[in-house]
Amino acid sequence: MKTKVYFFLMLALSLAMIHCKRNTGNNAQKKMAVVISTLNNPWFVVLGESAAERARELGYEATIFDSQNNTSKEAEHFENLIAAGYDAILFNPTDSEGSVSNVKRAQQAGLPTFCMDREINALNVATSQITSDNFTGCVELGEYFVRTLNKKGKYVELLGLVGDNNTWNRSKGFHSVVDQFPALEMVAQQSADFDRSKAMEVLESVLQSNPDIDAVFCGNDAMAMGAYQALVAAGKADSVHVFGFDGAKDVMDAIKDGKITATAMQSPKAMARTAAELAHAYFEGERQFTQKTPLQVKVVTQQNIDRFGAYGSDN
Amino acid sequence: MNKVFKYGLMTILVALALYNAVRIKPLNEVKKKQDTQLFDAKAYAADFMANKIESLPALQVDSFLEHLGNNPTAYAQEHGKKLGISDAYHFIIEGKGSVSAIEEEYIVLGLGDGSSVAIATDFIFGNAIRDGSGMAHIDDHQNTMDFNSISVELNNQVRETIVPLLRDKATMGSTLYFKGAVTIAIDQPNPSEIKIIPLRIQIINEP
Numbered sequence: 001m002k003t004k005v006y007f008f009l010m011l012a013l014s015l016a017m018i019h020c021k022r023n024t025g026n027n028a029q030k031k032m033a034v035v036i037s038t039l040n041n042p043w044f045v046v047l048g049e050s051a052a053e054r055a056r057e058l059g060y061e062a063t064i065f066d067s068q069n070n071t072s073k074e075a076e077h078f079e080n081l082i083a084a085g086y087d088a089i090l091f092n093p094t095d096s097e098g099s100v101s102n103v104k105r106a107q108q109a110g111l112p113t114f115c116m117d118r119e120i121n122a123l124n125v126a127t128s129q130i131t132s133d134n135f136t137g138c139v140e141l142g143e144y145f146v147r148t149l150n151k152k153g154k155y156v157e158l159l160g161l162v163g164d165n166n167t168w169n170r171s172k173g174f175h176s177v178v179d180q181f182p183a184l185e186m187v188a189q190q191s192a193d194f195d196r197s198k199a200m201e202v203l204e205s206v207l208q209s210n211p212d213i214d215a216v217f218c219g220n221d222a223m224a225m226g227a228y229q230a231l232v233a234a235g236k237a238d239s240v241h242v243f244g245f246d247g248a249k250d251v252m253d254a255i256k257d258g259k260i261t262a263t264a265m266q267s268p269k270a271m272a273r274t275a276a277e278l279a280h281a282y283f284e285g286e287r288q289f290t291q292k293t294p295l296q297v298k299v300v301t302q303q304n305i306d307r308f309g310a311y312g313s314d315n
Numbered sequence: 316m317n318k319v320f321k322y323g324l325m326t327i328l329v330a331l332a333l334y335n336a337v338r339i340k341p342l343n344e345v346k347k348k349q350d351t352q353l354f355d356a357k358a359y360a361a362d363f364m365a366n367k368i369e370s371l372p373a374l375q376v377d378s379f380l381e382h383l384g385n386n387p388t389a390y391a392q393e394h395g396k397k398l399g400i401s402d403a404y405h406f407i408i409e410g411k412g413s414v415s416a417i418e419e420e421y422i423v424l425g426l427g428d429g430s431s432v433a434i435a436t437d438f439i440f441g442n443a444i445r446d447g448s449g450m451a452h453i454d455d456h457q458n459t460m461d462f463n464s465i466s467v468e469l470n471n472q473v474r475e476t477i478v479p480l481l482r483d484k485a486t487m488g489s490t491l492y493f494k495g496a497v498t499i500a501i502d503q504p505n506p507s508e509i510k511i512i513p514l515r516i517q518i519i520n521e522p
Contacts, residue, residue: 139440140441165458270400
């Protein structure tokens with residue numbers, strides 16, 4: 001009788017220990033994939049690392065994948081991470097249209113996807129999308145642009161990737177303001193793919209036919225730095241205003257030094273952390289998510305730069 | 316005879332299957348249908364401005380200014396509207412005032428208690444109308460640009476229909492009723508710099 005009681009006690013204890021181990025190890029067993037459009041741009045590196053860091057803080061395994069601005073590469077990542085048994089994807093899409101099929105594939109495999117920074121053109125495919133309010137940021141930047149140029153002058157616009165909604169949300173926000181002032185003339189509008197070197201090349205070429213510009217509006221900070229380099233090489237850095245978008249560290253430093261006129265601060269850290277926290281909420285049982293959550297973007301100038309740190313961190 | 320019947324029946328069945336499997340439509344008809352499915356932000360904004368402004372609930376301007384001066388964060392959270400994660404809150408307000416200054420970008424109204432507000436006549440931009448009124452929701456739009464176009468078109472409507480009337484009728488000393496949209500940055504609220512985008516203007520008294 002005594003042996004029987006002892007046996008059942010041991011059995012109950014063992015079962016309890018197994019149950020405890022399962023509970024404490026629940027999050028550690030789950031894996032989050034952080035798929036980033038490109039790690040060639042420091043802004044996206046911050047986005048990816050912040051997402052992975054927050055996921056690890058919450059007790060998950062996190063791995064970063066680089067899509068190298070290529071939707072085929074991105075599709076490969078999705079196939080691999082579905083096969084590898086990942087549990088959620090924190091996703092920065094390469095293309096608002098081209099990335100939809102990848103997110104659909106993940107949805108069919110039962111994986112929740114949380115888009116960061118860039119949206120996909122589909123509702124109810126991603127679990128939730130956390131994006132910068134690019135349009136409104138560029139409306140405010142456009143107002144500052146108009147006032148800086150006293151409502152007149154010639155300017156160049158450098159666009160980002162043409163397949164990315166952010167490119168057009170920024171451009172349309174900017175033009176919704178600037179086009180109301182007929183004395184502001186856009187002499188060239190060209191894509192430089194959000195790339196610093198390409199922006200430098202494009203602006204060097206534009207300056208040959210339009211040497212008398214007053215400003216350059218760039219769809220991101222990497223292109224603003226490239227444009228500034230082109231202006232330095234042409235001896236026009238002091239007379240031409242450069243406007244960027246992102247709040248990257250080198251541009252924030254350049255604004256302090258008076259080299260770049262303004263940028264719009266979006267916070268990759270806040271977006272990434274929010275995405276990881278939403279994925280965590282999903283694992284905790286939450287299923288009601290807003291489809292899109294825009295994050296405010298603020299204009300940074302020499303007058304207010306002391307209130308901001310790079311990449312949206314607090315000063 | 317049996318064979319003829321068998322093959323005839325099979326032919327009819329195959330023809331029926333093919334007929335139901337394939338639909339041929341003129342390309343221009345399909346394109347026309349797709350165009351009508353595109354979101355028409357201009358029409359949406361025009362309908363709102365023509366039919367919804369009068370009944371749009373609004374806060375009284377004097378109470379709005381008083382509360383904003385006391386506890387702006389609590390007031391904004393209770394009465395304002397915002398989009399996503401943001402410090403910018405939007406409101407619809409209304410009131411009466413007399414024109415005390417006509418400037419390049421504003422018409423300033425004295426409210427009778429020593430305070431004043433500026434009605435914008437230039438730089439009509441942003442989302443104050445769309446988000447303050449709550450007339451549109453971002454989750455209803457597959458492409459966020461459609462949602463943003465609503466603000467552009469609402470602001471165009473104000474620029475084209477309300478501002479010319481205001482510029483034309485508002486003279487120094489005249490009293491007018493206004494209903495408008497306003498945005499407050501709650502991290503740095505400054506009631507003295509409030510700029511109201513006009514939605515409805517009525518001249519009550521001329522000097």
